[in-house]
Amino acid sequence: MASIKNLKKDINYVLGDVIEECYFYELSNPSADTTKAQAIIDEAISSFDSLIDRVHASDVENKKAHFKSLKADLESVATGLLEKVNNL
Template sequence: MASVRELKKDINFLASELVTEAYVKQLVKEDVDNDKIAEVMVKAIEFRNDLVARANHPDAKDNPKMVKSYYQNLRKDMMEKFLSISKDTNAL
């Protein structure tokens, strides 16, 4: 299993990619609604904050199997949320 440090690096990277994607979309397309772009950026930052908080406080610290399962679910949630926000950005 990857370390929590690596997981948090991945979370930060994905969140920064979402913000960058929204910012580039705002610069490239002239007909984009700035309020919707700001909403996507806020979602990306909330995504980052929520996942880092979850990574820092796993459930059942005494049971290694439950901790492993917890982090596997966290990674799955991370990818689902990232794809969802990315689709929102592409729809703008």
């Protein structure tokens, strides 16, 4: 099982990359409306907060299954956010 430290780093890096892509879009398209990009950034931040809260949950019965579901949720959230960024 991977360490909790590595899982928190993965969450930080993946969602940080999504936010970075939004900022890159804003810089590349200065005349475009940035409200959609800001909404994606806000969604990434709230997803980060909820995933980190779930990492720190102490009332988990099966830790291995819990962390496996966290990784799957991170992947699905990141995929969804990147699709939104690509549609900008």
